Structure formats: C-alpha cells, structure tokens
Amino acid sequence: MYELTMLKSALADGTAFRQCTFEVFARRLQNERRYGVVAGTPRVLEAVTDFVFTEEQLASLTFLDERTLDYLRGYRFSGQIDGYREGELYFPNSPILTVRGTFAECVILETLILSIMNADSAVASAAARMVTAADGRPILEMGSRRTHEAAAVTATRAAYLAGFVGTSNLEAVYRYGIPGSGTAAHAWTLLHINEDGTPNEEAAFRSQIETLGVDTVLLVDTYDITKGVQTAIGVAGTELGGVRIDSGDLGVMTRKVRQELDALGAYNTRIVVSSDLDEYAIAGLRGEPVDSFGVGTSVVTGSGAPTAAMVYKLVEVEGHPVAKRSRGKNTVGGGKRALRTHRATGTAVEEVVYPFNAEPPTFNNLNVTELTIPLMRDGEIVEGLPTLEESREYLAKQLVTLPWEGLALSKDEPVLSTRFVGFDAQ
Template sequence: MTPTSLLTDHYELTMIQAALASGHADRPCVFEAFARRLPDGRRYGVVAGIGRALEGLRDFRFGEEELAFLRETKVVDERTLEWLAGYRFSGDIWGYAEGEIYFPGSPLLVVESTFAEGVVLETMILSMLNHDSAVASAASRMTAAADGRPCIEMGSRRTHEGAAVASARAAYIAGFASTSNLEAGRRYGVPTMGTAAHSYTLLHEDEREAFANQLESLGLSTTLLVDTYDVTAAVELAVELGGPELGGVRLDSGDLVSQAHEVRRQLDGLGAKDTRIVVTSDLDEYAIAALQAAPVDAYGVGTRVVTGSGHPAAGMVYKLVSRANDEGVMEGVAKASKDKSSVGGRKYALRRRNAGGVAQAEIIGINEQPDDDGDDRQLLVPLVEKGEVVAATDAQTAKEHHEMARAELPLKALRLSHGEPAIPTRYLDDWS
C-alpha cells in the first residue's frame, strides 16, 4: 500500500488543527464536488477518476513516515498529529457513476461526514476528478467523431508519467479501444498495442530490411510504418513482403486525408483489400471528424487527448454545502463570492428523459429527491457506506456506463461546433 494522505494541500491539515481546537472538527457536514461550467463551447462533460479516488480513499492513511514529516516540518501540532494517526474515513459518499455525463452544477460527489474527515479529502479527490474528467471529456468527443472506428491512446510521452497512466484509463472509459501504455494495461486492464516507430526503420540499411525483419518477428498482423521515406514506394514494398494478408500500414505525416485515399487505392490495386490504414500525427476531435470522409480504419491520438484537447482541467470544485447548526439541525451554507458562488444544501440529481429515453434536463433537488415521472434516471449512486467502498472501481464497468449514458443524449450533444450545454440544469423549484 502507498499512502495517499500527503497528496493534499497544507491548509487542509491546518484547518483540521483549528477545528479541533475550536470543537468544530466533529460537526456533521456535507461536501459537494461540482463544476460551475463546462469548458467554453463544450456541450457535455464526462465523469472520470471516481474509481481512482475510491481506491485512493482506501489508502488514505497517515503512517509513521507521513507523521514524521509533518512533525519535523511543524505543519500541525501534536494533538492534530494524534488525530491524523487514527484517521479512517467513516462517512458516506454518493456520486455520479464513473463514465456518467455531467453538466454545470451537477452534484458529482456528495460527501457526508464530520468536517475534519471530509475536508482532508478535498485535494486528493479534486486532483483525480479534474484531470481524469478533462481527459475523458476530450476522449468522448473524439470517439463520437470517430463513429465506431477505433481510437488508440498513445500520449504517454506528452505528459507526466503518472498522468500518462491515468490518462490511458480515462480515455478507455470514454471509448478508446486501447493504449500504448503498458502500466495502464497492467494496473487497469486497458488493452495495449503498438508495433514500431521511425527509429526502427532508420536502424536498418533500408526499408526492405526493416519491413522484412518486422514481419518475420511480429507476423503478418503487424502494422508497417510507411512514411519514413516515400509513402508510395513503402506501400508497394509492404505488400510485396507481406502480401494481401498484411495487417496494416500507418501514416504519421502529410495531408492525411488525401494520403489515405491514395494509399487505399494503391493497397486495393495490389490486392491488399483487407489491409487496414492507421493514421496518427497530432490528431484531435476536429481532425478525426475531417478524416471520416477518408478510408481510415483507426486513429492514434497522443498529445491532444492527454491534455484534454485544450482544457487540461475540468474546473471542478469541492465545497461545504451543509452543516449541523448548534442545535444539531442540518442547514445549507453557500459561498456568495462574485463568479464563484455555490448553492447550499444537500443535493439529489435526476436525468429527465422523454418517453424515447432521450435526455431532456438535469434536475437537481435541494434536500429532497426529484420525482421520477417514469422515464427518468436517478444519478447519485452509493460509492462509500460507513467508510467502506461499495461501488465498482474498474475501468471496464465505467466504460460500459459511459456508452449507455452518452447514447441517451440528444444528437446535438455530439456536435463539435461551439454551443450551449446539450441539456439545461434545473433546480427543482425552477422546473415546470
């Protein structure tokens, strides 16, 4: 076990120290994670990182090394260190299932606990949700644009090594078929794939030697990279050596649309009608959409998916929305800051759908559950009960949930043009 307790901010612990001193540390509270808005022009977001956060919760412990560091650096006093030494989250957490679609104001995570137990989780939860949801939201747009053609995540070298593994998981949840990252395969069961880079071709005296050796070692199902020198000559050589059973060729530069058409005609003319064309080279959702008119069989996406396609953080926040008053009665609390306001009260959420199962609105009740008119879907599910994780944390379950949730969106949600959120967010007293 690797403790996750120091994946946090200094002030989370100093708040606990002050709350212990004032007697407020054990006051019952409700915290909520939500996004005030979607990235500019986006029509929906995708919840990811829930599974990683729940696994992180299991390992959220202050062991001897962590306590020694805090003592040596005088972050908090001895009373607080003693409290941290015995920390075990014992509350309840509700949330949107991983892979779910979200909109502005969606109560993605509801943490019911004492103040101290809940506040210390803020940074760990937000760091995972903000990163993974940004990647998954971009990845979902890409897989929607690909319209059934597989996408391969291959952005490990374009981000931090830890983020690379999390990105591969998040992209897989949002519909990517596989990743190049082996640790994501080992840790999360994401299918992995890869063949060869330009350096492999350049290692050899010529392309013929390189292709022949790759085919001999990896078999006819391999994909040959054909744009190191001359694409036309390389494709002809690839089919000469691999024959009509050659698995695929990859294009990584140039005008990919016109090149794909040219290569498809050449492959078909050489009898390799089943040989796939894989394209890479700084693709994003817009490039993938443009390539839909080309005879492309798969897309390899790197930088743009692991950086959220221009929006590397999802903008989620974690706020106290309810607390017990001096009489022990829960009451809503909220920020009123300009541009950073929040809505007080414990939230409940429902996806309003029409008779055909198409999403119409996000309905949020404050301190009460919205009524289901028979076609709707409750969004908050139990994740943690009395400190014990009760929800699935694997990527495959989240992937299946995302496929279901995206399928119920109206078609306008999948447009890549700038627009408003695909459905409105309505608080219960606003809905009619």
C-alpha cells in the same frame, strides 16, 4: 496545507466534529464542450480508503500542534460518499460527488478527490468526443510520452472508459486489463541501412513481418509514402494487416494510399493514421478511407483542457444549508442528489437537482433515471459497484441519449440544462 491549518483551527475552536456535507461539481464545462464525463470515481474511493499519515510524514508537519498531529495519526475516513457512477455524463452544477462526515475528516480530502477527478474526467470528456468524431472507427491511445509517467497510466484508463479500444502503455495493460497494441516507430526503419549507409526500408519491413507476422502494421512514411506502400506489399503480400501514416495531409494521403493498396490487390489492408490528432482532426477525416486512429497528446492532456475545473465546496453544516455568495463563484447550499429525465425515445431532456433527503420530484410523460448512487458507507466502499468494462458500456449508451446536436463539435452552451428544485432562494 490550508486543509491542515483549517483542521488545526477547527480542533482548537470546537468545530472540527460538526457534521458537514461537501460537494464536488463543475461551474462550467471546459474547452467548449457540451457535456462532461465522470471518470476516476473508483480511484477516488480506493484513495480515500488508503488515505493515512505515516510517522515520517507527521514529523515534517512542523506547523501543526500536538493535538492535530494526534488526530492525523489515527485518521481514517468513516463518513459517507454518494454521487454519479463512473461513466455518467455531467453538466454545469451537477452534484457529481457528495461527501458527508465531520468537518475534520472531510476537509482534508479536497485535494485528494479533486486531483483524481479533475484529471480523469478531463481525459474521458476529451476522449468521448474523439470516439464520437471517429464514427465507429477504433481509436488507440498512444500518449504516454506526452505526460507525467504516472498520469500516463491513469489517462489511458480514462480514455478506455470513454471508448478507446487499446493502448501502447503496458503498465495500463497490466494494471487495468486494457488491450495492448503497438508495432514499430520510425527508429525501426531508420535502423536498417545498407553497408554504404543508404536506407534499407525493405529490410526493416521484412524483419518486422518475420517477427510479428503478416497481420502487423507497417509504418510507411519514413521516406516516401508511395514507395513505402509498394515496399510493404512487396514484402508482406496482399494479406498485410495494415499500414500507418504519421505525417502529411492525412486526408489527401489516405486517399492516395487506399488507391495504391487497391491497385496492388491489398483490398483488406487497413490504414491507420496518427500525427497529433484531436476530435476536430478526426471529424475532418470522416469520409476518408481511414480504418483506425492513434491518438496521443490531445487525449492525455484532455485535448487542451487538462482539468475538468471541478471544485469541492462545503454546502451543509449540522443540517443547515451554507452557501458561498462570491461574485461568479456562488454556490447553492444544502446536500443534493440528481436525476435525469428522458423522452420515451430515450433522448435526455434535462437534469434536475433536488435536496439530498427529499423525495424525488415526479414528471408526467417523461422517464426518470436516478443519477446519485451510494458509493461509500461508514468509510467502506459499497459492494457491487460497476467494473471498468461495465462503466465503459454504460457511457457508450449514455452518449446515445444526448440530443443529436449535443454531439456536435461546436461552441454552443451545454446540451442539457441543470435545474434546481426544492431549494430556497439564497
């Protein structure tokens, strides 16, 4: 609402059509992270393109005058957007997105942009840490039941961007082409009982094998894990694809299950674990005989940080830098772009932010990567932007550039600093 009340006032006092620059950035990283992952950029661009007001919506805006309603009736964003590509790493004060246009057309995009980027980037940042903690072992996303029904789909996309290999959410499979994965829950085993009401785990496993094939994954912890594994191999044989454990001390249980599988000759049967995993629990299972992970709540909620805490601030008016000086919330005025320096080995050194229209600074003995790219021109999405698969591959490569200590699950400061060059003291 405050976006539209500001628009109303700006149209009244003549400032609505001043050329402005707004910037998306995060003052800090959430949840003790040492880096963030930019996610949701393509969704933002599509949302901005589609952002219009219907007559039914306008009729509900009774606090606006006719002049403002007329402006909104014909609203289409016609400005420029530059920023970090999806899958890029970011740090405190990185100029993640730069939006240029009139005050009127830019100011009403704040909530639209931040609601997408804050949610998607929080999920991708959490998921990237989980992928690192998994140390090459695949992770499946299975968190749809733990979040809003619409957020479940977009969270899946962000997790896949960060390196998850599949999802149980079929809307995400349909919409984004993410590989689908899923077999059975405890309800399937509980459904199968004898005439006297006693459990019949064998019947459940046999039916699943007959329906889905021997490569399926059987959930073995509904009753007794040891007996569950014996029953699973007894039904499926030693070529069973996998068993899933969803409870208990996973470190202890996976060792016992691996020993049991090997003793039964099922050397190639995989062990899949789930049960409220996050990056710390996954890291704690390094060295254990786990073949893959299923993660739900912690990834769709951004591992306890459901927002990336990004903000959308006015930094330039008619070419003049403007800056907020509020204590603890101060900003650096002026439009910005950024680059990242790397050693010859590929290891990242620092992030350098410089004025948007200035020549980039030069560096001796360091390689430079420009981070700010064109995303939208005159209201049209730039052609040739990376696909989801390309961004996924790009992020995997960027994580390798971080100094090794930057991948640790610690409470230290961000692994890279952000340095401003070419800005006057404000």
